[in-house]
Amino acid sequence: MARLVILGAGVAGHTAASFAAKWLGKKHEVVVVTPNSKWNWIPSNIWVGVGEMTKEDVTFDLAPVYDKAKVDYRQAKAISINPEGSTSKSSPFVTVEYTGQGKAGQSEEIEYDYLINATGPKLNFGATPGLGEGTTMGEHTVSVCTADHAIHAAHELDEKIAKMKKGEEQTFLIGTGHGMCTCQGAAFEYIFNIEHKLRQEGVRDKAKMIWISNESFLGDFGMGGMHIKMGGYVASSKIFAESIYAERGLEWIIGAHVNKVEAGKVTYETLDGKTGEQEFDFAMLIPPFAGVGMKAYGKDGSDITDTVFAANGMMKVDADYTPKDYRDWKASDWPKTLQNPTYGNIFAAGIAFAPPHPISKPMKSENGTPITPTPPRTGMPSAMMGKAVARSIVDMINGAKEPTHTASMSEMGAACVASAGKGLFNGTAAAMTVYPVVPDYEKYPGTGRDIDSTTGEIGLAAHWVKHLLHFAFIWKAKLKPGWTLIPE
Amino acid sequence: MAREHVKHIESYTPQAGTMIPLGSQKFLRTCFVWQLIRFAIINVKMTKLILKSHH
Numbered sequence: 001m002a003r004l005v006i007l008g009a010g011v012a013g014h015t016a017a018s019f020a021a022k023w024l025g026k027k028h029e030v031v032v033v034t035p036n037s038k039w040n041w042i043p044s045n046i047w048v049g050v051g052e053m054t055k056e057d058v059t060f061d062l063a064p065v066y067d068k069a070k071v072d073y074r075q076a077k078a079i080s081i082n083p084e085g086s087t088s089k090s091s092p093f094v095t096v097e098y099t100g101q102g103k104a105g106q107s108e109e110i111e112y113d114y115l116i117n118a119t120g121p122k123l124n125f126g127a128t129p130g131l132g133e134g135t136t137m138g139e140h141t142v143s144v145c146t147a148d149h150a151i152h153a154a155h156e157l158d159e160k161i162a163k164m165k166k167g168e169e170q171t172f173l174i175g176t177g178h179g180m181c182t183c184q185g186a187a188f189e190y191i192f193n194i195e196h197k198l199r200q201e202g203v204r205d206k207a208k209m210i211w212i213s214n215e216s217f218l219g220d221f222g223m224g225g226m227h228i229k230m231g232g233y234v235a236s237s238k239i240f241a242e243s244i245y246a247e248r249g250l251e252w253i254i255g256a257h258v259n260k261v262e263a264g265k266v267t268y269e270t271l272d273g274k275t276g277e278q279e280f281d282f283a284m285l286i287p288p289f290a291g292v293g294m295k296a297y298g299k300d301g302s303d304i305t306d307t308v309f310a311a312n313g314m315m316k317v318d319a320d321y322t323p324k325d326y327r328d329w330k331a332s333d334w335p336k337t338l339q340n341p342t343y344g345n346i347f348a349a350g351i352a353f354a355p356p357h358p359i360s361k362p363m364k365s366e367n368g369t370p371i372t373p374t375p376p377r378t379g380m381p382s383a384m385m386g387k388a389v390a391r392s393i394v395d396m397i398n399g400a401k402e403p404t405h406t407a408s409m410s411e412m413g414a415a416c417v418a419s420a421g422k423g424l425f426n427g428t429a430a431a432m433t434v435y436p437v438v439p440d441y442e443k444y445p446g447t448g449r450d451i452d453s454t455t456g457e458i459g460l461a462a463h464w465v466k467h468l469l470h471f472a473f474i475w476k477a478k479l480k481p482g483w484t485l486i487p488e
Numbered sequence: 489m490a491r492e493h494v495k496h497i498e499s500y501t502p503q504a505g506t507m508i509p510l511g512s513q514k515f516l517r518t519c520f521v522w523q524l525i526r527f528a529i530i531n532v533k534m535t536k537l538i539l540k541s542h543h
Contacts, residue, residue: 242506249496251503384541412541415534428517431530433537453537459517461527465534487538 002028002397005112007078009034012350013118015386021069023394035077035099048150050193052422055147075100083343084299114393117348121289130261131177141283164203170281175212177285179257179371189418196421211252222373224360227447228456273366314354331410331440337403347389350382383488410438417466429462
């Protein structure tokens, strides 16, 4: 009997656990270690953050689902990995610390034959003074990164709407809270949901709405932007995004590194080296992501964290990490099997793997401050990686010598639906597809992407797609009948 | 009618440097029949994308 241990139960980890348990059956063991008791469909946190959904709508308890799937669920956080075992233990193991199940605070060593690191990110609020402390959000801004954060954001929003109804003007500042953030798409969707809500409440004229982002141009999205076929042209996502903002009367500050957050005010530096201040009454600023801070130890107890993890705390996989100039980047730099190069029984999936470099062109301000979006790895790519890694491990358990499946971000697409409101008959969403996520200029000279598969449009239909995705993916994650038929 | 859609744009601001949808475009965005067609097309596009992405 082999034991597969999966660290994390987000999109990548839960997908990997679900498929591995199904494919391995009762002959082998699947263990999931996650500090959370609930699964969260994070894209719908946006709707929680404007009061259109509740926490219960976007989360469910993991324990009964894993019980049904015969997955050994441990509510604990991973502290360290011993990929060679230790002086007292010959098998590799992970050290975990329980956060629930009546064992909070207790440590345990869990041996494994194969390990998937799918911990997701640490929400690094502490990287920006005033944005928060460590992983804890501060008091000056709100967040939609977790369902609880989103509930708080919705309450704050309601308070601002009440003030506007009394005639007060309010300034909303939405975007990224650091020069090295990713996940601009979540902030993008949130600002348009707020804008829609303010219109519905009849107070839009009382709101000044400002987007602040580390993107060097609107529509970069951490992917270096994309080119979309529109009306007989191929147009940059810059035009697409600017059009949406301008249509709705939003202002924007781009190429910005927020370096300080205070009550009602941020200070920032932009790529041209200038500094600025922006006052706000309501701010939602996405924090930068980092690895969760796991350590790795050799058999003799020596610290081998640098061998297993990159400097940002993300796990090294089969990527080409050779430092290169932006012009020398290739699609083949990106990992395919997501296998750790030192320890062949360790894989990483989703945000937990270390990208070889950004997708957007690296930039620094004139003062030398890096202001570059980091690559997005959430949602559809995370799920595909989780499934591919699970398939490879299952095949290796059954005798394959090498990973059998790949999930390179330079060979996969992504679909993104950014809503503006939640109604089935009002509001309009932007539906975007991009292929591949990482541009491949050798295969697709010019734009780096297949322009027949890279699309964007705005309309009510995209709202319906967003609703469809919400219910389909929660159905799938709950492992309800037919879940395997719903694609990643 | 077209001026209704652009009256909030100020010259020489970043907002003035992009395209603004007019009435016909906005109508299509919420036209139920047209959006039903688009819904089908978006789903086909996304399905093709998913099929291309699995290796």
